[in-house]
Structure formats: C-alpha cells, structure tokens
Amino acid sequence: MGLMTRWKNRILASLGSRYPAFARWLSSGYDPLSLEETPWAPVDFRVSEARLALVTTAGVHHRSQKPFDMNDPDGDPEFREINGAAIADDYTITHDYYDHRDADRDLNVVFPLERLRAMVQAGVVGGVTGLHYSFMGHIDGRHIDTLVRQTAPDVAERLQRAGADAVLFTPG
Amino acid sequence: MGIPTVGISIVREYSEKVRPPRTVFLKWPFGHPLGEPFREDQHFAVLAQAFNALEAIQKPGEIWDLPFRWRRQQYLPPAWKSP
Numbered sequence: 001m002g003l004m005t006r007w008k009n010r011i012l013a014s015l016g017s018r019y020p021a022f023a024r025w026l027s028s029g030y031d032p033l034s035l036e037e038t039p040w041a042p043v044d045f046r047v048s049e050a051r052l053a054l055v056t057t058a059g060v061h062h063r064s065q066k067p068f069d070m071n072d073p074d075g076d077p078e079f080r081e082i083n084g085a086a087i088a089d090d091y092t093i094t095h096d097y098y099d100h101r102d103a104d105r106d107l108n109v110v111f112p113l114e115r116l117r118a119m120v121q122a123g124v125v126g127g128v129t130g131l132h133y134s135f136m137g138h139i140d141g142r143h144i145d146t147l148v149r150q151t152a153p154d155v156a157e158r159l160q161r162a163g164a165d166a167v168l169f170t171p172g
Numbered sequence: 173m174g175i176p177t178v179g180i181s182i183v184r185e186y187s188e189k190v191r192p193p194r195t196v197f198l199k200w201p202f203g204h205p206l207g208e209p210f211r212e213d214q215h216f217a218v219l220a221q222a223f224n225a226l227e228a229i230q231k232p233g234e235i236w237d238l239p240f241r242w243r244r245q246q247y248l249p250p251a252w253k254s255p
Binding site for chain 1: 191208220223232233
C-alpha cells in the first residue's frame with residue numbers, strides 16, 4: 001500500500017472520529033464475518049472474585065515490538081503480547097483506521113488497564129492478569145482465516161495460561 | 173471450557189452480525205470505547221456496565237445499549253470511590 005493510500009486511510013479515520021455519522025456511513029459498506037452460533041462460556045463467579053485480562057483491537061503495542069502491518073490492504077492478523085507492568089510507560093499505537101490521538105494521550109481510552117487496577121484496589125474487580133493481548137482491528141480478506149484458525153486460538157490458549165477468568169474486549 | 177468474555181462495541185451493526193457472546197454498545201466516536209482522555213469517572217461508568225453485562229447476560233449474543241450521551245452525560249464517581 002502506497003503512502004497516498006495510508007494518508008487517505010488516516011484522513012478518513014480522522015473524519016470518522018470527528019463525525020460519527022460519517023463513520024457509520026463508512027462502516028456500513030463493510031460486511032463482517034457473520035456467525036450463526038455464538039460460542040458461550042458461562043460465568044459462575046462474581047467479577048469481584050475474578051482475574052480479568054484485556055484484549056484490544058486498537059493496535060496498541062510496546063515500542064520495541066514490530067509495528068502492525070499498515071501496508072497490506074487486508075490488514076494484519078497477528079497479535080502483540082502486552083506486559084501489563086510495563087505498558088503504561090512504554091506504548092505506541094499502530095493503526096491507520098481510526099484516529100488515535102486521544103488514545104495516544106491516555107491509553108485508558110482504548111486499553112483501560114490503569115482503571116482496572118483502581119477497581120482491583122477498591123475490591124470491585126478480583127485481579128488482573130500480568131499479560132494482555134492486542135490486535136490491529138483491520139483484518140480482512142485472507143487474513144480472517146488466519147485470525148480464526150491460528151492467532152485467535154493462540155491468544156485464547158495464552159489467556160488461559162495467564163490465568164484469566166474473564167476477558168474484556170475493546171475496539172479502536 | 174472457554175473463557176467468558178464481554179466486549180465494548182461502537183458499531184452496533186458489526187456486533188449484530190459477528191454475534192460475540194456479550195456486548196455493551198455505545199454510540200460514541202471511533203477510537204473512544206471508554207470515552208474521553210483522563211475522564212476517569214466516564215471510564216469507570218463504562219467498565220461497571222460491561223462487568224454488569226458479564227455477570228448478567230444469559231443469552232448468547234445479547235447486546236446492551238448503554239444510555240450514556242457522550243459529553244452531555246454527567247458521570248458521577250463510582251460508589252467505591254466515595255470517602
């Protein structure tokens with residue numbers, strides 16, 4: 001994808017964040033994966049007793065990690081592992097498809113780990129895992145299969161190993 | 173056994189199609205699922221609703237439309253923040 005296309009994506013993203021009606025019009029042209037049956041894991045605990053993990057599609061990652069691929073028009077189905085202890089002081093966002101200037105200023109806008117920690121401190125959330133996971137939410141074409149068959153199951157296994165009782169998903 | 177999930181959505185049409193297990197929807201701008209920068213009480217309000225949905229939703233694919241009106245909403249500090 002050329003520089004011009006990346007600029008166009010950023011301009012559309014900026015307009016979409018400023019004018020929600022424009023964003024809805026933009027997104028109405030996209031046909032996402034449609035599931036007939038929703039996978040279901042029951043909740044048999046209170047959130048105040050549960051250890052939570054975050055998974056975001058907002059393109060957050062550590063500065064030392066490889067940025068998400070912004071040149072492939074179908075996006076990037078890979079994920080980045082987020083170290084909860086370090087992310088507040090060491091993050092960047094690679095995602096041309098939404099305007100992340102506010103999230104650049106306050107990560108909690110898309111990845112509310114600091115807020116979750118305050119809730120843990122107050123006893124309304126049981127705990128948070130040490131590791132969390134991040135995707136860049138523009139995943140299309142051939143990459144959907146990679147996401148569904150490889151990277152999403154990989155993240156699910158990692159979340160189990162991290163001891164997550166429940167997961168909060170946040171978009172960009 | 174999988175891990176229970178709840179998601180914040182800002183495009184309701186996508187959530188209706190993808191049908192994730194539990195969703196709270198906000199008619200808010202892209203890039204702001206928790207709200208505006210540094211507005212802690214706004215963020216806590218969204219998280220509280222998401223966790224209520226996690227505990228309460230029994231029907232797979234259910235979407236809660238949260239009533240928050242972006243900047244026009246008054247977000248009170250959560251009860252647990254009171255002295």
